[in-house]
Amino acid sequence: MSETSSFVDPVFLARFGLHRANAIDYFLHPLNPFRTKSKTSNEVLNMQGIGIGTLCQWGTGSRPGPLTLEEGEEEYRIALGRLTGEQYELLPLPKEVEGMTPQQLSALFTIRHVHRTSSSQTKVLGIYYILEGVIYKCPSVRGLMKAHIARTLEGLSEACDALSVCARYDPSSGYSWKFEPNEEDEEDVDDVLSYEQERRRRKRRRILDNRRPGERTEEEEEGIRASESIDRILSRLSKSDVVVKGKLRS
Structure with a gap:
């Protein structure tokens, strides 16, 4: 299943609604592609008539009902802890999440898929969340890293x-x-030439300033004179009629 896939059953939502007492039952929907094909401990408890809703209504032998929703969820977790195998746990509702109102938090359900080997040892197989009746798979660390790297590379x-x-x-x-800043997409030829000429002059100036008077050889002097002559020729060519007319045509 793709991490961007989702599942929703409008018939279940219209008939039973969605709340914390039946969120596990909604996730165990036969058509939900995210649920495991193996038999889970949750289904074993359902066959025994044990669920969060029934626990809230009737309680247990050691804690008679009615129970609050928090107490019912706690008893359900205790019942799951007595069994082994694949299980789905409804995680407690976070007290506060930045950017979310209490009403939005009440519509968010987080379900953890685990494989339990003992009452204290579990291995997390996946995390899912239900938001406004739609079931999503929580992205993996690998998927998050790929998304962050892709955004970073795009910015670079x-x-x-x-x-x-x-x-x-x-x-x-x-x-x-x-x-x-350059407002036009195409730079003016004169600006480019003057920029290149100025840069070459600065380059020559840096080289010559590092030498003492009289240390320049005849070849260096000749090279400087030749470079200045080429600059003057390029400057005259850039202002000639041929270049100007060609520029206007383009």
Whole structure:
């Protein structure tokens, strides 16, 4: 069964309603796909006429009825503790859950599927909850981890996509970042060229500032002059009629 599956029986709800006294009976519905196919201790108690509702009404030999709902649930748990095998336990109602009103809490039922080997040893096989008459399976730790990791990866992917448009790369200086907001999807060619030229000038300035006067070789001086000449040529080309008209056509 998928963890996103659910089960509801409108006929049962319309006829008997749903409350803590019959929540286990509702979960043991023959059509409920979540219930085990094995015979459970709950069914053994049902054949003996023992249920939360009957315990509240008639009580037990040591505690005659009528009993309160809390006392009836306690006696039902004691009766389950005397048996072994697969069982369904109705967990106590939490006193307070953040974001839920008392009315919403009263419509929430948590059922734990266990395999009992003794009165004190049980192994949890699954947890289910009933909300507004609909039975759901509680997600596993693995499922929760997968969901958290998927959301984290999605956030990281969106962050990388947002940062990728700010990255600039130059073979001589490597990567740099420009975080200025850009209202248009396509950047202006002149802005890109001036940005690249300014970055190269800063790169050359950093290299030259770290040298003492007279330490630059002729090859370095020649490279600087050639780079400045290329910058001037690119600047003139970006303002030429061919580039401007081509840009307007696109």
